[in-house]
Amino acid sequence: MRGLYFEEFEIGQVFNHMLRRTITESDNMLFSNMTLNPQPLHIDRHFCETQTEWGQPLVNSLFTLGLMIGISVPDTTLGTTIANLGMSEVKFPHPLFHGDTVHVETEVKAKRESKSRPDAGIVEFEHRAYNQNDVLVATCRRQAFMRKRPGKEA
Template identity: 75%
Template sequence: MAGLYLEEFEVGHVFRHTLRKTVTESDNMLFSVMTLNPQPLHIDFDFASKTEWGKPLVNSLFTLGLMIGIAVNDLTVGTTIGNLGMTDTVFPHPLFHGDTVRVETTVVSVRESKSKPDRGIVELEHRAYNQNDVLVAKCLRQAMMLKRPV
């Protein structure tokens, strides 16, 4: 598997993910419409032009999903049982169409499951930056991970 097993996570290790993505108008529009989010700040250029931003903001839930998605190939593909939660999620700066997102992840904690010997919980801090190295999103993610098969 490309993902890491529980034993391979080291507290304090920082992953600088090589996968990046430039966010398009289509990404934002499609995500907003698919999730039934009619917020004009995301989908109405005229409305958004009259806000302090002057243009549409990328839907923050798209930003969250993209940030975690970029990390999947390096960390959890095929070795995760599931996400347990995402906490302390913040969006300190807006993301706009045309911005390119890069992500870093720090391993915050690792522990074995108390009830199931084949797994454990890893807490990861994901951070997303735009092309100017401005932090656009951050969250703590708790993931249930498989231990290496015996």
């Protein structure tokens, strides 16, 4: 299994990723604790049940972001990316809860040749994550510095 090279991406191409992941309380607690995030919205069930409109802990949004991009990697950038250049327009339109199952689609929004490296190009992806009810829970635009197929340098 490998990701795609720069020239294999087409603007408008959509990947419906087969990987799915059900989020557990342990996932959320471990991530929040590893990143030193003491936000009670993520780690304090009693607080959430008694003092929030949600009535339950929310999955840490940075975990959601990382999971969304991670799910996309096998179909898009596994072994063919040089680096992530940035992420923009990150949004979380609906909360994600323990027990929700995430699935992701990725659309190629733009691409261009690298101005500094003839062996690479930049691909802009839009990642969209949904819960098991197909409710949009996260979006992000990501710019990735991608390898060209060996021997295809300009």
